[in-house]
Amino acid sequence: MTEPEPGDTRLQQVVDGIVRIAAGDLSTRIRTSPRRDDVDAVITGINLLAEELNSVYQEFEDRVETRTRELEAAHRQMQRMAMSDALTGTANRTALMHELAVALLAADGGDKRPAVLMIDLDEFKDINDSFGHQTGDQVLVEVARRIRWAVRRGDTVARLGGDEFAVLLPETGLTTAMSVAARIQEALGECIRVEEIDVWPHASIGVHAALPGESAEDIMVRADTAMYSAKDSGRSQSKAFEPVMLYSRQLRRDMAAELREGVGRSELFLDYQPVVELATGRMTGVEALVRWRHPERGLIMPDDFIPIAEETGIILDMGRWVLRAALEQLARWEDELVLDEDFKVRVNLSAMELQRLDLIDHVRQTLAETRIAPSRLVIEITESAFVSGGDVEMYSLKSLNALGVGIEIDDFGTGYSSISYLRRLPVHTVKVDRSLIRDISADPGQRRFVDAVHGLIQAAGMEAVFEGIETLDQAADLLVLGCRNGQGYYFSRPLTGQQVAAIITAGTTLPLVDSAIAAGE
Secondary structure: OOOOOOOOOHHHHHHEEEEEEEOOOOOOOOOOOOOOOHHHHHHHHHHHHHHHHHHHHHHHHHOOOOOOOOHHHHHHHHHHHHHHHOOOOOEEEEEEHHHHHHHHHHHOOOEEEEEEEEEOOOOHHHHHHHOOOHHHHHHHHHHHHHHHHHOOOOEEEEEEEEOOOEEEEEEEHHHHHHHHHHHHHHHHHOOEEEOEEEOOEEEEEEEOOOOOOOHHHHHHHHHHHHHHHHHHHHOEEEEEOOOHHHHHHHHHHHHHHHHHHHOOOOEEEEEEEEEOOOOOOEEEEEEEEEEEOOOOOOOOOOOHHHHHHHOOOHHHHHHHHHHHHHHHHHHHHHHHHHOOOOEEEEEEEEEEHHOOOOOHHHHHHHHHHHHOOHHHHHHHHHHHOOOOOOHHHHHHHHHHHHHEEEEEEEEEEOOOOOOHHOOOOOOEEEEEEEHOOOOOOOHHHHHHHHHHHHHHHHHHHEEEEOOOEEEEEEEEHHHHHOOEEEEEOOOOOOOOOHHHHHHHOOOOOOOHHHHHOOOOO
């Protein structure tokens, strides 16, 4: 290696350059001399290394910048996902509560405060049960689109879950909020066409315009309370919150708590409404009807507590109590009386009970413990529960049938199902809803319609029971049409177990249709 001459400063330049490169200044370059000796060769090597390091560093920075942008985009996407509903593209509950908090902060001390609309679709479960969840989802997407169309620019539309939506209206008043609710009702009033299926959406809307001092949670609770009040008033109703509604809601909560305790304290009891052979007046069975004798409020009828039981899940414990109580009563009748071979006890089963995986074991065990033959029991299930199409429901129906228990569809004619669908299920009997026979004697067209419905039921291999028979004329018309069985106040109001036993013991029949006609009644 050539020795540098005295006074040659290049080595010091090399040292200084290496120090700068080591400190991160990759743009550093050391000048070479015209000598092109070994020192210049080292300098050239150092410059090439610095250039390579600088290139690698720039590439690394570019990658870091690209990855940072990707992470920021992913973060924004996650934020959008966290703040939006995946199905409808609207905001979700988290986003709504955030926007409501912002609106309250902006309105602090001012006159214009936010309002919230709570929107719940009426009977949406029937759409899912009848047409499937895919159709239901398509309906929800269209409902969301119509709500967005009906609200104002700047309003926030959110889906809170299921078939429940909400709208936040910043800086508004009750009058404007009610006007928006009316526009939403109008938008939802038109038919939704989904794959050749016509769906008519209806909604209950609760409205609350915020008052000074109310928190976001307070506003949501009050709008929700108003929505439930609207739902209790019927379909397609909108109601503004009133303080008395909170009292009603509290009463409902209290009743739910008292009902739960009442099931355990034996406050429930059963009445039995006879099912009658129209031609003879012979009682072919009874339907078990649950009643609640409240220690302070007295007798409470099912219409007042069954909806609460279904909303709170108490219906599961209540349903099991009813089944055991009815079978225990039937066991006492069998021990004390001579029952006809076709005498059956009908017990209502809720859709929630039908979804329990342990239902069949419970029914089998209760039948065994009460020593009742499965053929004596008929399970009544509402039409909407029958057509849900879920695997658990289908398993329960088929297993009950295999057990030897009769299955009867209740309230037929009030829902969406068809005979062609029901005939594929293990259904033995169809109980035709009272609404179909109400005008049978006064309207020839309705009489022909009932006759056609009865013919379809028979053609599908099922028996029909007509409920709600209140007059001789209704009973006579049904008998002429060839209908065999019915129940209603014309024959008997619900009876106690002792009263049923007295009728069976005496061998008496309930009002005979043929005899009444012959007597000119």
